[in-house]
Amino acid sequence: xxxRSLGEHGMQASVVAFGAWAIGGWKWxxxxxxxxxxxxxxxxxxxxxxxxxxxxxxFGLSEQIVGEAIKGRRREDVVLATKCGLRxxxxxxxxxxKGPEHVIYxxxxxxxxxxxxxxxxxxxxxxxIDLYQTHWPDPETDMExxxxxxxxLKKEGVIRAWGVCNESSEQLxxxxxxxxxxxxxxxxxxxxxxxxxxxxxLCEEHDLGFLCYSPIAQGLLxxxxxxxxxxxxxxxxxxxxxxxxxxxxxxxxxxxxxxSLARDRGVSxxxxxxxxxxxxxxxxxxxxxxxxxxxxxxxxxxxSLELDAEELNVIxxxxxxxxxxxxxx
Numbered sequence: 039x040x041x042r043s044l045g046e047h048g049m050q051a052s053v054v055a056f057g058a059w060a061i062g063g064w065k066w067x068x069x070x071x072x073x074x075x076x077x078x079x080x081x082x083x084x085x086x087x088x089x090x091x092x093x094x095x096x097f098g099l100s101e102q103i104v105g106e107a108i109k110g111r112r113r114e115d116v117v118l119a120t121k122c123g124l125r126x127x128x129x130x131x132x133x134x135x136k137g138p139e140h141v142i143y144x145x146x147x148x149x150x151x152x153x154x155x156x157x158x159x160x161x162x163x164x165x166x167i168d169l170y171q172t173h174w175p176d177p178e179t180d181m182e183x184x185x186x187x188x189x190x191l192k193k194e195g196v197i198r199a200w201g202v203c204n205e206s207s208e209q210l211x212x213x214x215x216x217x218x219x220x221x222x223x224x225x226x227x228x229x230x231x232x233x234x235x236x237x238x239x240l241c242e243e244h245d246l247g248f249l250c251y252s253p254i255a256q257g258l259l260x261x262x263x264x265x266x267x268x269x270x271x272x273x274x275x276x277x278x279x280x281x282x283x284x285x286x287x288x289x290x291x292x293x294x295x296x297x298s299l300a301r302d303r304g305v306s307x308x309x310x311x312x313x314x315x316x317x318x319x320x321x322x323x324x325x326x327x328x329x330x331x332x333x334x335x336x337x338x339x340x341x342s343l344e345l346d347a348e349e350l351n352v353i354x355x356x357x358x359x360x361x362x363x364x365x366x367x
Contacts, residue, residue: 062096
């Protein structure tokens, strides 16, 4: 498993990270906690030492599962990343999401960040977070105030590094100028490449880690979904225009040469896609979800998969052939 730095102000971590959104169950059709614990442990055993979770994933459940999974392991062998800024227990001026069970609001107020951090520490069973991140911007809190809070937490020793997620280029640039930021986390994949001309160049310029979430596009890039795929009622993908039958079939067509290459290499399509993603300029890490031991072990393989120039070109051509989700809107 290769390792890279989480930015100039971060630490070394496996290039493949365990993305812990799905194991929280919320928007993913529920979860089996015991199976999820084993999936996290399988990732760690396969060399994945970076785990990315968030307080809102399962409304605390994802962090609890991660905490259970790392219990008994040397704390220094695990790089824990989690997030703050989404609250479902209070009301703020900025609504984030309204669901049948929870109404979620955004806030990056210092008092709220500190309160959330204490809750996350308790659920994860640790006394410090390696990488603490804003989950979404809060229009009520200036970036200067957010940076000041995170820098204070660093000095207090309760976080080692900090970053932002889902942030605009302008605000990322400001955070970099203020100093101390280690990472930026954004949606990025073979099908989602808007960051090529946005935050990725900034991360290169300021030596920031760039963490890709949804690098296999919530399953689209496994090559296993076609227009016949059915989703359960509590799956976030049902009703999502990205998963219309016409889109699923178009993705299959784009992936055809990648699937052929995967068969020749004796690896999976998603492993090739992840290896290609990690080869993109500025990309440092990919965050990949796993619901069981088999998926977790498979994802880890991408962290040591080397692609030659010809193989990279095949996948690049597939990426360039994708017309974009906008075509299907």
